Amino acid sequence: MTALIAIDWGTTSFRAWALGPGGEVLAATEAGQGILAVPEGDFDSAFETALAPWLGSGAPVIAAGMITSRNGWVETPYLPLPLDAGALAGALVGHRSRGGHRLYFVTGAVSDPEGAFPDVMRGEETEVIGQIAAGGGDGLYILPGTHSKWVQVEGGQIRGLSTCMTGETFAILRQHSILGRLIGPGPGSDAAFLRGVGAAKAPGALMARAFSARSLALMGRLAPGEIADYLSGLLIGDEIRAGLETAPEGVSVTIIGRGDLASRYGRAFAAFGIRATVAPEGMNRRGLFEIAKRGGLI
Amino acid sequence: MTALIAIDWGTTSFRAWALGPGGEVLAATEAGQGILAVPEGDFDSAFETALAPWLGSGAPVIAAGMITSRNGWVETPYLPLPLDAGALAGALVGHRSRGGHRLYFVTGAVSDPEGAFPDVMRGEETEVIGQIAAGGGDGLYILPGTHSKWVQVEGGQIRGLSTCMTGETFAILRQHSILGRLIGPGPGSDAAFLRGVGAAKAPGALMARAFSARSLALMGRLAPGEIADYLSGLLIGDEIRAGLETAPEGVSVTIIGRGDLASRYGRAFAAFGIRATVAPEGMNRRGLFEIAKRGGLI
Numbered sequence: 277m278t279a280l281i282a283i284d285w286g287t288t289s290f291r292a293w294a295l296g297p298g299g300e301v302l303a304a305t306e307a308g309q310g311i312l313a314v315p316e317g318d319f320d321s322a323f324e325t326a327l328a329p330w331l332g333s334g335a336p337v338i339a340a341g342m343i344t345s346r347n348g349w350v351e352t353p354y355l356p357l358p359l360d361a362g363a364l365a366g367a368l369v370g371h372r373s374r375g376g377h378r379l380y381f382v383t384g385a386v387s388d389p390e391g392a393f394p395d396v397m398r399g400e401e402t403e404v405i406g407q408i409a410a411g412g413g414d415g416l417y418i419l420p421g422t423h424s425k426w427v428q429v430e431g432g433q434i435r436g437l438s439t440c441m442t443g444e445t446f447a448i449l450r451q452h453s454i455l456g457r458l459i460g461p462g463p464g465s466d467a468a469f470l471r472g473v474g475a476a477k478a479p480g481a482l483m484a485r486a487f488s489a490r491s492l493a494l495m496g497r498l499a500p501g502e503i504a505d506y507l508s509g510l511l512i513g514d515e516i517r518a519g520l521e522t523a524p525e526g527v528s529v530t531i532i533g534r535g536d537l538a539s540r541y542g543r544a545f546a547a548f549g550i551r552a553t554v555a556p557e558g559m560n561r562r563g564l565f566e567i568a569k570r571g572g573l574i
Numbered sequence: 575m576t577a578l579i580a581i582d583w584g585t586t587s588f589r590a591w592a593l594g595p596g597g598e599v600l601a602a603t604e605a606g607q608g609i610l611a612v613p614e615g616d617f618d619s620a621f622e623t624a625l626a627p628w629l630g631s632g633a634p635v636i637a638a639g640m641i642t643s644r645n646g647w648v649e650t651p652y653l654p655l656p657l658d659a660g661a662l663a664g665a666l667v668g669h670r671s672r673g674g675h676r677l678y679f680v681t682g683a684v685s686d687p688e689g690a691f692p693d694v695m696r697g698e699e700t701e702v703i704g705q706i707a708a709g710g711g712d713g714l715y716i717l718p719g720t721h722s723k724w725v726q727v728e729g730g731q732i733r734g735l736s737t738c739m740t741g742e743t744f745a746i747l748r749q750h751s752i753l754g755r756l757i758g759p760g761p762g763s764d765a766a767f768l769r770g771v772g773a774a775k776a777p778g779a780l781m782a783r784a785f786s787a788r789s790l791a792l793m794g795r796l797a798p799g800e801i802a803d804y805l806s807g808l809l810i811g812d813e814i815r816a817g818l819e820t821a822p823e824g825v826s827v828t829i830i831g832r833g834d835l836a837s838r839y840g841r842a843f844a845a846f847g848i849r850a851t852v853a854p855e856g857m858n859r860r861g862l863f864e865i866a867k868r869g870g871l872i
Contacts, residue, residue: 346792386793393776394789423752423785439789440782441751448750453742454721478691481816482780483809484738487721491692491737495684511781518779 278302278335279574281327282564285343286399287311290322291560294330297574299565301558303330311348319349320374331377336573338564340382341399344369354386354396358433361405361563365571382567387437395437399560400425403532406563407555408432415528416519417555420512420537422447426519440515446508455486455507458493462501469540472509473516473547482514512544520548530555576600576633577872579625580862583641584697585609588620589858592628595872597863599856601628609646617647618672629675634871636862638680639697642667652684652694656731659703659861663869680865685735693735697858698723701830702732704861705853713826714817715853718810718835720745724817738813744806753784753805756791760799767838770807771814771845780812810842818846828853 279297283290290308293301308326324331331337344352352369368380384398404417404427412429419425422443428436450456475485489507492498498506520527529552531541538554545552568574577595581588588606591599606624609617622629629635642650650667666678682696702715702725710727717723720741726734748754773783787805790796796804818825827850829839836852843850866872 389793392773393778393783393786394793394795395785396789396792438778438782439785440779441785442779442781444751445781448746452746452750453739475690479816479820480691480736481738481740481813483740483743483813484736484816485691487693487737487739488691491694494694495687495692497692515779515781518777518782522777 278330278333280565280568281330281333281335281337282561282568283327283337283339283341283343284399284402284560284564285311285339285341285348287342288313290326292327292330293561294333294335295561295565299562301561311342311345317347319343323349323373323379324375324377331375336568337377337379338368338382338568338571338573339379340402340560340564340567344381344384345398350381352381352383354384354389356389357385357387357437358430358435359385359401360433361409361566361570364401364405364567365569368567368571368573380568380571380573382564385434385437395439397425397427397437397439400427401434402563402567403560404429404434404563405566406559406561407530407532409562409566410556410559412530412555413528415530416523417530417532418541418552419532420541421533424515438519440519442511442515446511449486449507450504455489455503458490458500459503460500462499462504465502465505466543468498468502468505469509470543470547472506472511473513473544475506475510476513476517482510485510485514508540509544512540513547516541516544516548520550529553532559576628576631578863578866579628579631579633579635580859580866581606581625581635581637581639581641582697582700582858582862583609583637583639583646585640586611588624590625590628591859592631592633593859593863597860599859609640609643615645617641621647621671621677622673622675629673634866635675635677636666636680636866636871637677638700638858638862638865642679642682643696648679650679650681652682652687654687655683655685655735656728656733657683657699658731659707659864659868662699662703662865663867666865666869678866678869678871680862683732683735693737695723695725695735695737698725699732700861700865701858702727702861703864704857704859705828705830706730707860707864708854708857710828710853711826713828714821715828715830716839716850717830718839719831722813726821736817738817740809740813744809747784747805748802753787753801756788756798757801758798760797760802763800763803764841766796766800766803767807768841768845770804770809771811771842773804773808774811774815775846780808783808783812806838807842810838811845814839814842814846818848827851830857
């Protein structure tokens with residue numbers, strides 16, 4: 277029996293699960309459309325089409341992610357840190373779809389809203405709530421990507437957040453800068469990646485160290501096939517170097533991610549003397565289940 | 575009587591002067607083509623067309639700038655730092671044009687060629703030599719631009735060099751990143767620029783602080799018309815913050831540049847408690863004259 281329909285609805289992805297009373301997965305789908313792909317912003321149709329087989333169950337529906345942003349279905353306010361599953365449950369935003377289905381949206385979170393560097397997330401807070409519910413302890417949770425999120429957990433609460441534009445910066449330097457023009461095809465070089473991480477530890481502005489990719493290439497000391505990995509190491513390394521500057525000594529670091537990118541972050545943290553753990557999968561739906569339970573939806 | 579024809583030949587600009595025996599300007603032209611605009615790389619024709627009225631004088635010709643790069647007329651090697659006018663004069667590369675005119679090319683310069691962060695310049699060394707010849711003392715010479723150059727002079731010699739991709743990074747973030755999409759038209763805001771410089775002083779990775787342009791805009795605390803100035807201040811501020819970290823206390827700073835960009839750098843240095851001087855104009859031809867004199871061309 278489906279107890280909860282849980283949706284992780286992002287800018288370019290849609291994942292949903294039919295969950296049983298204990299949070300177990302009865303069915304899963306990725307067949308829906310990411311926000312940008314929904315024609316004319318008709319989220320009602322996208323929702324009802326993707327979940328048609330499950331909606332007849334009458335189970336409550338909970339959703340998190342960029343679907344609650346300005347370009348999403350219903351824009352919800354940001355909840356200020358610190359927060360936990362109970363606070364997010366208390367801030368759920370109810371909505372009725374055109375087809376009459378009742379949904380609950382998890383709001384995003386904001387850190388330091390009145391300070392010089394406010395920061396925001398939508399969806400990552402739910403993932404981290406899932407990690408906490410699954411027994412993840414205090415420390416830093418890193419979600420690498422286009423915009424990497426560093427989420428700080430203390431006393432079982434989310435207390436800090438910082439976003440770094442690492443993935444996006446890498447992509448635009450590669451596609452649009454003078455450095456990109458030098459990049460040639462290559463098999464991927466772990467040595468070049470670690471050399472870039474090492475460059476991140478040296479003094480100087482990030483964009484001065486980035487120019488070394490060009491100087492080294494001009495002098496034949498960095499091969500065309502190594503430049504992209506060097507640059508990736510430099511950007512990830514700079515994110516980690518600066519992020520660790522304000523972190524407590526011996527902080528526990530958990531990487532929430534998969535595949536090559538998670539592995540790169542793990543190797544970069546190791547270069548800073550930190551053994552980062554890769555988090556278990558499926559914590560997004562676990563967070564949605566936890567918030568729904570606290571909110572009395574189940 | 576023309577004693578020297580001096581050319582500053584860059585990627586997108588061409589400037590030349592007919593100089594008298596004391597270095598005085600007898601005539602000047604900007605009518606030639608920058609390297610990228612020379613059709614089919616026919617630099618011989620571009621040279622002879624632009625300078626036709628002067629070449630009959632038989633005066634020696636000296637040229638500096640990106641014209642000696644791989645995409646230029648004659649690729650010359652880089653001369654390692656430290657160097658002065660005499661060293662550049664000793665490394666002049668002679669060349670005869672198709673029309674039979676004898677030219678001398680000033681080589682570029684390289685710092686730390688065997689180290690982890692080699693750096694290169696072509697043209698800026700000649701400008702700084704001119705500054706030194708005109709009585710500019712020891713300290714940092716900053717040439718702001720697409721790729722800002724920091725040139726360190728000590729004991730009348732060029733001893734250090736660092737290139738920062740500040741201008742290019744600003745341009746690609748504005749045109750291609752998520753931050754650019756938020757930028758609206760505005761009259762230019764000195765306050766937003768200085769707020770960006772202030773952000774550069776805060777801890778955190780550059781690309782984490784850059785994301786604050788988005789967070790602040792989302793929260794209505796940075797107007798669309800202020801975002802570009804904020805970002806400009808952040809990038810220039812980060813260049814200066816990091817550059818000053820390795821500079822001696824009380825270092826003299828000279829900005830080689832004109833107009834709005836030189837003024838921005840001046841205001842940003844002031845925010846770091848440093849009163850930067852804007853260098854006198856015309857030091858490029860002065861450097862060319864000095865090197866030619868040392869090389870016995872005059």
